[in-house]
Amino acid sequence: MKKYSILLACMIVFSGCAKNDPENSMETVSDESQETTEFTESTTEPDYLAYDDPFILPMIFPVPDDADPYEIRKHYTFVTRKNGVIVCYNKMGVQFLEADCSWINTSSYVCESCYLDYSDFDFDNYPDFFVAEKYDSSYSSLSKSGKYFRFNPDMGLFEPWEELNEIGYQVNPYRNSNLEEKLNTNVWENGAYEVKTYQWQDEKLVMIERKCQYPVESENPEDKTYYSNFFSYVNGYEELYKREKLVYVNHAEWPQVTEIPIE
Numbered sequence: 672m673k674k675y676s677i678l679l680a681c682m683i684v685f686s687g688c689a690k691n692d693p694e695n696s697m698e699t700v701s702d703e704s705q706e707t708t709e710f711t712e713s714t715t716e717p718d719y720l721a722y723d724d725p726f727i728l729p730m731i732f733p734v735p736d737d738a739d740p741y742e743i744r745k746h747y748t749f750v751t752r753k754n755g756v757i758v759c760y761n762k763m764g765v766q767f768l769e770a771d772c773s774w775i776n777t778s779s780y781v782c783e784s785c786y787l788d789y790s791d792f793d794f795d796n797y798p799d800f801f802v803a804e805k806y807d808s809s810y811s812s813l814s815k816s817g818k819y820f821r822f823n824p825d826m827g828l829f830e831p832w833e834e835l836n837e838i839g840y841q842v843n844p845y846r847n848s849n850l851e852e853k854l855n856t857n858v859w860e861n862g863a864y865e866v867k868t869y870q871w872q873d874e875k876l877v878m879i880e881r882k883c884q885y886p887v888e889s890e891n892p893e894d895k896t897y898y899s900n901f902f903s904y905v906n907g908y909e910e911l912y913k914r915e916k917l918v919y920v921n922h923a924e925w926p927q928v929t930e931i932p933i934e
Contacts, residue, residue, distance in 0.1 A: 729767075732826075747760060754771070791844060792835060794871065802818055804818060816839045842855065843856070867881050880901070897916075899914065913930065
């Protein structure tokens with residue numbers, strides 16, 4: 672197994688037996704609660720977590736060096752509360768992640784994928800965690816902002832992720848045709864949208880590209896016209912390297928694209 676603090680291990684042994692016994696003080700999530708992702712209130716379930724001691728010293732599950740990350744993933748499930756998310760290991764609550772999830776109860780979007788994203792954001796094969804604190808799905812604006820938590824395999828726990836939290840918006844990890852690992856954000860507002868592309872470089876998240884598309888007045892009232900500007904970033908310096916004009920003739924599904932010379 673991977674090494675972790677001997678002192679913390681001792682604390683777990685002596686404190687975990689009393690505090691983390693599921694029959695003593697830890698909540699166990701039933702099968703019934705796992706079968707639905709709808710956020711509902713009841714007269715018996717509080718709006719907040721009444722836990723103290725179990726989450727002061729959360730239970731840890733260090734990942735063996737030869738473990739299959741996809742098998743490790745199967746152990747974890749999540750239960751949403753108004754003030755955060757309970758991390759469950761084999762359906763037993765072992766950690767609490769603070770976040771503002773109060774909007775989930777008032778939104779028509781109750782599917783779990785709308786507010787929880789269990790993805791590998793740093794490409795280490797272990798899934799990390801994003802919980803949305805705001806989801807604007809109106810026609811004029813589409814964005815999802817929230818908090819990130821990075822999976823620490825030495826502890827088997829999720830930790831606040833400062834670099835991604837500075838971005839705030841949900842990022843989408845992907846590998847392009849050259850197998851380059853990238854992350855991007857998509858933010859829509861009032862018919863315009865912006866895509867920012869990032870890469871991990873020396874364990875730091877660096878923006879490498881930005882695309883900004885915005886509507887302009889069309890020559891024909893039946894058409895829709897947009898300009899797209901493409902920027903690259905090298906050592907923090909921005910450079911406009913391409914500009915395009917997109918015309919959706921008579922609201923066609925696909926635009927006519929013309930590259931505009933950069934002066």
